[in-house]
Amino acid sequence: MKTEYRTTLPRLGPESADPKARELLERARKQLGMIPNMYGAMANASEALDTYLYGYERFRKESGFTPPEQEVVFLTISYENGCEYCVAAHSTLADTKSGVPRAVTDAIRAGIEIDDPRLRALSEFTRAMLRKRGRPDQQDVESFLEAGFTEKQILDVVLAIAVKTISNYTNHIFETPVDAPFKGREWRPTEAAPRTGPPATAGAQVR
Numbered sequence: 001m002k003t004e005y006r007t008t009l010p011r012l013g014p015e016s017a018d019p020k021a022r023e024l025l026e027r028a029r030k031q032l033g034m035i036p037n038m039y040g041a042m043a044n045a046s047e048a049l050d051t052y053l054y055g056y057e058r059f060r061k062e063s064g065f066t067p068p069e070q071e072v073v074f075l076t077i078s079y080e081n082g083c084e085y086c087v088a089a090h091s092t093l094a095d096t097k098s099g100v101p102r103a104v105t106d107a108i109r110a111g112i113e114i115d116d117p118r119l120r121a122l123s124e125f126t127r128a129m130l131r132k133r134g135r136p137d138q139q140d141v142e143s144f145l146e147a148g149f150t151e152k153q154i155l156d157v158v159l160a161i162a163v164k165t166i167s168n169y170t171n172h173i174f175e176t177p178v179d180a181p182f183k184g185r186e187w188r189p190t191e192a193a194p195r196t197g198p199p200a201t202a203g204a205q206v207r
Contacts, residue, residue: 005173006173006174006175007173007174009041009044009174010044011037011040011041011043011174011176012025012040012041012043012044013025013035013040013043014026014029014035017043017046018043018046020046020047020050021042021043021044021046021049024039024043024046024049024050024053025039025040025043025049028053034179034181036089036179037085037176037177037178037179038085038086038089038167038170038171038176041170041171041174041176042166042167042170048166048170051166052163052166052167055159055162055163055166056163058159059156059159059160059163062156063153063156063159063160064150064152064153064156065122065153065156067097067098067099067100068094068098068099068100068101068104068119069118069119069122070098070160071090071093071094071098071100071105072100072104072108072114072119072122072123072126073122073123073126073157073160074086074090074160074164075087075090075091075094075105075108075109075123076108076122076123076126076127076130077126077130077160077161077164077165077168078090078164078168079108079109079111080127080130080131081130081164081165081168081169081172082168082172082189083164083167083168083171083172084171084178084186084187084188084189085167085171085176085177085178085182086164086167086168086171087109087185087187088178088182088183088185088186088187089178089179089182091105091109091182091185091187092181092182092184092185095185101116103115104116104119108123109187117147118147118148121143121144121146121147121149122144122147122149124140124143125140125141125143125144125149125157126157126160126161128140129154129157129158129161130161134158134161136154141154
């Protein structure tokens with residue numbers, strides 16, 4: 001996805017980042033065995049990287065969503081925001097770590113309906129929260145609750161949207177290159193319409 005503006009800031013490594021960002025990047029390298037390109041971009045504002053990592057960890061550990069459900073939320077947000085980097089990254093995590101059925105991941109990537117009713121309700125509620133700017137209607141919430149989720153988890157969806165807004169928007173302005181481990185699940189939006197209207201029957205390219 002080509003953006004109208006691309007920042008002139010470089011992606012930073014530990015050797016060029018400020019002390020706080022350096023600590024966060026080194027920690028990522030120890031935990032992940034790599035420093036994702038996105039982290040190098042965020043390192044220009046250590047407060048952004050710190051906030052992102054803290055919120056991401058809290059969502060993963062405390063939201064009450066299962067790993068597959070967490071990935072559905074993150075993928076839905078990243079699809080809606082048209083973030084090529086995060087769709088590729090979370091598709092890879094969905095396939096290799098979170099146990100998301102491939103058909104579910106591919107449905108989100110294509111902007112089409114998910115067959116699994118619980119995951120479909122979760123994805124649709126997340127989409128409603130994004131498109132309605134945090135003002136879901138009663139039916140949106142009832143469908144979410146009827147699928148077995150809780151009102152507390154509405155706030156967890158808000159947290160996920162906040163976290164992914166930091167990463168998605170950073171990737172937009174940096175045009176962050178997809179890291180090698182995520183290349184097998186690269187994704188490109190084919191048009192803007194699926195991100196502003198109802199789910200399409202055939203949306204983005206699935207690889």
